[in-house]
Amino acid sequence: xxxxxxxxxxxxxxxxxxxxxxxxxxxxxxxxxxxxxxxxxxxxxxxxxxxxxxxxxxxxxxxxxxxxxxxxxxxxxxxxxxxxxxxxxxxxxxxxxxxxxxxxxxxxxxxxxxxxxxxxxxxxxxxxxxxxxxxxxxxxxxxxxxxxxxxxxxxxxxxxxxxxxxxxxxxxxxxxxxxxxxxxxxxxxxxxxxxxxxxxxxxxxxxxxxxxxxxxxxxxxxxxxxxxxxxxxxxxxxxxxxxxxxxxxxxxxxxxxxxxxxxxxxxxxxxxxxxxxxxxxxxxxxxxxxxxxxxxxxxxxxxxxxxxxxxxxxxxxxxxxxxxxxxxxxxxxxxxxxxxxxxxxxxxxxxxxxxxxxxxxxxxxxxxxxxxxxxxxxxxx
Numbered sequence: 001x002x003x004x005x006x007x008x009x010x011x012x013x014x015x016x017x018x019x020x021x022x023x024x025x026x027x028x029x030x031x032x033x034x035x036x037x038x039x040x041x042x043x044x045x046x047x048x049x050x051x052x053x054x055x056x057x058x059x060x061x062x063x064x065x066x067x068x069x070x071x072x073x074x075x076x077x078x079x080x081x082x083x084x085x086x087x088x089x090x091x092x093x094x095x096x097x098x099x100x101x102x103x104x105x106x107x108x109x110x111x112x113x114x115x116x117x118x119x120x121x122x123x124x125x126x127x128x129x130x131x132x133x134x135x136x137x138x139x140x141x142x143x144x145x146x147x148x149x150x151x152x153x154x155x156x157x158x159x160x161x162x163x164x165x166x167x168x169x170x171x172x173x174x175x176x177x178x179x180x181x182x183x184x185x186x187x188x189x190x191x192x193x194x195x196x197x198x199x200x201x202x203x204x205x206x207x208x209x210x211x212x213x214x215x216x217x218x219x220x221x222x223x224x225x226x227x228x229x230x231x232x233x234x235x236x237x238x239x240x241x242x243x244x245x246x247x248x249x250x251x252x253x254x255x256x257x258x259x260x261x262x263x264x265x266x267x268x269x270x271x272x273x274x275x276x277x278x279x280x281x282x283x284x285x286x287x288x289x290x291x292x293x294x295x296x297x298x299x300x301x302x303x304x305x306x307x308x309x310x311x312x313x314x315x316x317x318x319x320x321x322x323x324x325x326x327x328x329x330x331x332x333x334x335x336x337x338x339x340x341x342x343x344x345x346x347x348x349x350x351x352x353x354x355x356x357x358x359x360x361x362x363x364x365x366x367x368x369x370x371x372x373x374x375x376x377x378x379x380x381x
Contacts, residue, residue, distance in 0.1 A: 034059045038071055050130060051076050051085070066110060068094040078127045085123040089116035094143070107139040113146045121154040136203055136235075141169040150181070156309055157185040175201040188335055189216045194226075204233040215254060218339035224250040238266035246275070253283035253338050257300070269310065273302040280320075285346055296321050316349070327351025327372065346372060 038059040046053040057072030071091045077084040094110035150162035162181035169175060180193035194211025212225045230243030241263045249256045259275025277298040299319045306312025313328040329349040337347040355368045 034061055038069060041069060042071075046076075050078065050127070052079050066094060066096050068092065068110075078123065078130060081123060081126065083120050083123045085120055085127050087118045088114045090114075096142075107137065109139055109141050111141065111143040111145070114148070114150065116149045116151075117147060118151040118153065121152065138169070138171040138201060140171065144168050157183065159183050169201055172200045172202055174199060186332070187217050187339070190214070191216070203235045204231070206231050215250070217335060219341055220253070220339045222251045222254045224248065224254065238264045240264045246273075252281035255281050255284075259300075265308070267308070268306060269308045270305045271303070273300070275300060316351075323353075323355040325351055325353050325372075 038055065038061075042053040042055070045051075053074065053076045055071045055074045059072065060070045062068050069092070072089070074086075074088045074091045075084050076086045090113075092111075092113040094112075096108055096110055098108065144167045145165060147162060147164040150159075150164065152159040152162060160182045162179065164177065164179045166175060166177045175198040176195060177198075178195045181191075183190040183192065190213060192211050192213035194209065194213075196210075197208045199206045206229070208229050210227050212223070215222050215224055226246070226248050228243045228246035230241055232242075233240045243262070244260045246257075246259045246261065248259075255277050256279065257275055257277045259273045261271065261273040261275075263269070263271035277300060280298060297320070301315075301317040303315040304310065304312070310331045313330055316325070316327045316329060318325040318327075327349040328351065329347060333348040337343050349372060351372045353368070353370045353372055357366050357368065
């Protein structure tokens with residue numbers, strides 16, 4: 001008779017177990033409700049990075065085969081900042097379970113996709129200055145990054161329609177990045193498409209750069225190709241580049257040239273180019289006789305040190321045989337001169353010209369030395 005009460009009690013035990021499972025299921029579902037999950041993830045990320053990260057719209061997630069979170073209309077800003085550091089129409093992040101459970105000290109992400117992101121470099125610089133000094137750790141992205149229709153804002157210039165991608169990112173391993181977009185500054189527009197191959201994914205590495213595009217300004221519309229190899233180092237306050245065997249090809253009035261050089265970018269910009277132009281552009285001022293009839297390359301030396309917007313004068317040295325020009329000019333003035341169909345014979349510059357001899361209207365001048373003082377283009381007056 002003692003077994004009968006036990007048999008009658010098992011439905012009660014089962015009901016209690018089912019009730020507990022149902023409560024656990026409701027709790028898990030509540031915790032994994034898309035808005036709550038997204039808010040939990042973004043709050044943790046924002047706190048760790050000193051950012052306020054928000055979104056508008058309906059987020060979504062899946063857990064199989066691994067966690068994937070999709071967020072609409074994301075805005076990230078430094079607390080108290082007027083302008084956001086980053087906005088994006090859509091952000092998708094996939095993570096392996098090991099990263100979710102914290103099973104490895106290294107940050108491993110499967111894939112990141114950003115649709116219509118906009119990055120403000122001034123806000124980015126302010127945020128970086130607020131962060132504590134810490135060793136830079138590059139994450140691992142096993143299936144890479146995809147950026148579509150992006151925008152970068154940097155002072156008086158913009159990059160629009162930016163598409164960027166790479167298949168895989170592993171620290172200190174080779175990395176190939178593809179990108180295309182449109183650079184704009186005032187009336188200048190440069191369309192580009194190319195790729196950069198790094199020997200190792202790090203803040204310093206040898207690399208190879210290849211790109212093609214079109215340069216447009218007013219009536220100017222010239223195709224271009226740029227290829228060069230180099231080394232970069234972004235471990236300090238300035239990003240430094242050393243490059244060799246640079247080859248830039250275009251159509252007149254934009255020159256074709258080969259060069260070696262260096263550059264650094266930070267609060268100010270410095271660069272130096274030394275090389276040669278195989279041919280004198282047909283749309284440039286006609287060379288004086290007797291040198292015009294002689295096929296000689298033009299050696300050049302270009303140097304700049306000043307404001308990041310290139311508003312300070314550029315030093316320019318040209319040598320064609322024994323004929324030489326030492327001058328300074330402003331990039332914006334030279335661009336306006338190139339784009340002006342009614343341009344003056346000489347670009348706006350200050351300089352000194354020397355030649356062993358010149359022929360002018362039938363007269364030969366020996367040991368010519370002349371100072372050049374050309375005003376700014378009419379469009380700038």
